[in-house]
Amino acid sequence: MTRKNLPEDVIVEILLRLPVKPLLRFRCVSKHWRSLISDPHFAKSHFNRASGQTQRLLLHTPSGLGSLEVDAPFEDGSALRELVLPIKRQYRDVRIVGPCNGLVCVCLLHDPIEFYVWNPSTGDYRKLSDPGFSPNSDINAYMRGSGYDSSTDGYKLFVDPYTIPRPPIRVEAKVYSLKKNSWKSNPLIIGILVNGALHWIVDLDPGVFRIFAFDLAEEKFREVPPPMEENDDEGEDMIYFDTLSNLGGRLCVNVDRPDHIELWGMLEYGVKESWAPLFTVGYFTFLRTCDQLLTVGSPTPLCFSRGDQLVALGHGNGLRRSNSKNEIIEKTANGICPRGYEEAVFVEPLLSPNDYDFHGGQRFPVMKSD
Template identity: 45%
Template structure:
């Protein structure tokens, strides 16, 4: 009944007024409102509307920020703005049509509400671009060449070049001495190409974070650096070139216990990094923020966290940091527990020590997570993707018709 009233009102409103009203709505209601009328379906499904709505929400800081969490059996989306992850309304169960039983979907990058994900172990044979909000999914074509094998997954990332309206996936094979092969997928070309570059990553790189952080139209990774002097390696997506960026100058730089761990992007657009001050015996985890992009002197300590059970991956949020915690409840009969722990921080705290504000239980084992914004955006001018649910229904219907024809014969 309500939709009929809306549709009746819709007939008397100019389209530009309707568009201005719809810009102001969150993404989830917009998806539902596509059912109101053909006119609304046309407006909300227009790629230009998706771009304008995302820009409007970004400028007014009304984007819905969520955490995508993947384990061998869980695939969930958590509301980052909620007061507690224990609130059932803050958690959404997701499905990924190509997920393999007992294996987590690898989450390798996010940009403008879309996620670069993989289901394969060590290759590009099963890579996808996915919008978790709308369900749209695109399987990337396999490159005509093989990417070098590496433990886990190669360094990779996902980003956007605004000047050409092109989404790019970058995969680095840094296990050669003479060059760094860069394999890059372009959404506009819907194909891969290979770029040979001078080597920028250290051999036998021990940093565990394969996903590049997208900021200022560049992807960023941590690297051990020459002489064990860690640095940030950035890849400019428009120029398709590498450059190095500085990490903060620490008093403990020459001490064996210092370890840089996880690069990230703080809400608002600042690069940040975590640093353990004592790897062997616990202690503080320091989080530093680069206030001015690519200016070493602008690195500022944001917060300290103390918990000897914490480990990566980290996710940095506006007023909190999310980390994994592993611990045993009893020494005699140890039973491992794994939790997502949230630490809140405030700028006016003199000691800058973050306070634990919530925990979310996870199954023990591999965990991957990334922050993303809800959006209606999809890849440039690509018509081949569809909602996985619709794809499965079409496949079922096709198989059903086949079986009918067989029975007739």
């Protein structure tokens, strides 16, 4: 059967099942295929199908960038891909936050400060408008997170304008809307994106913890019920809520106990009774000594792999993969995950940062890295 006799919907269905890399090559087949694969609606449909597929870890080190397939053996060299930033800057001058739906926020720490949204899978990127930070805050600005607002089909970037000298209380942050191509001031937001909101832990008093959320659509704060109430001074061992994470679309929290960490997940968002323990990790599964526990804190869960295995960042000790019996299955080889890197989990998308915004009725020009 020739291509002319193949129905259009069948062609689309086949292409939607393919990974990003071959789709990028297939744009050269014909003008029709290029138009089809480059269409924002096709990209969104492709991402929605790919959301349950193979996850990758974005690795950022002072010496370079790469992505690692989560389910592949850590020692498999083919699972690690080298990435090249779209901007010709030294990596020590760069901060990376995200990804959110596969798009990464890049901050160039120089004067004046610059922000970009970048798709590491396709090379598409877009420079953001000037946030208007003062000269004293330019090189010390901190990106705090990015999120996708499904109600408006828009992305938002949150930046804390860290100034010198540092004020005693931080009360404001800059929020960038990719759809409006503009910045505005907002209360300081630092959090983990789950269910259209950014979440973070607030330590009110010793042993008293709360989880708060900032809704991206309504731009309002709310409290999320924790898995358990504060510590009982009369009996139970002291517990701490240490780290929030998004694992498989669920809000999760590390509950630190005297000799181990319990990873709890909210199975039904917003329902207190749905909190359940998902994993138990001994401190020394990821940390070698008591000194490390005191200085670097508990491990940071990144994602589940191969069904029921946990991949976590052991801080100074790199990545570890453990099973439900608290046994280390494997760890990163030397050089793949050195100390001091920033990590993020993503699925490779076709989405472009230029597809989510129209300015004066005209689509922003697509920029690609060399």
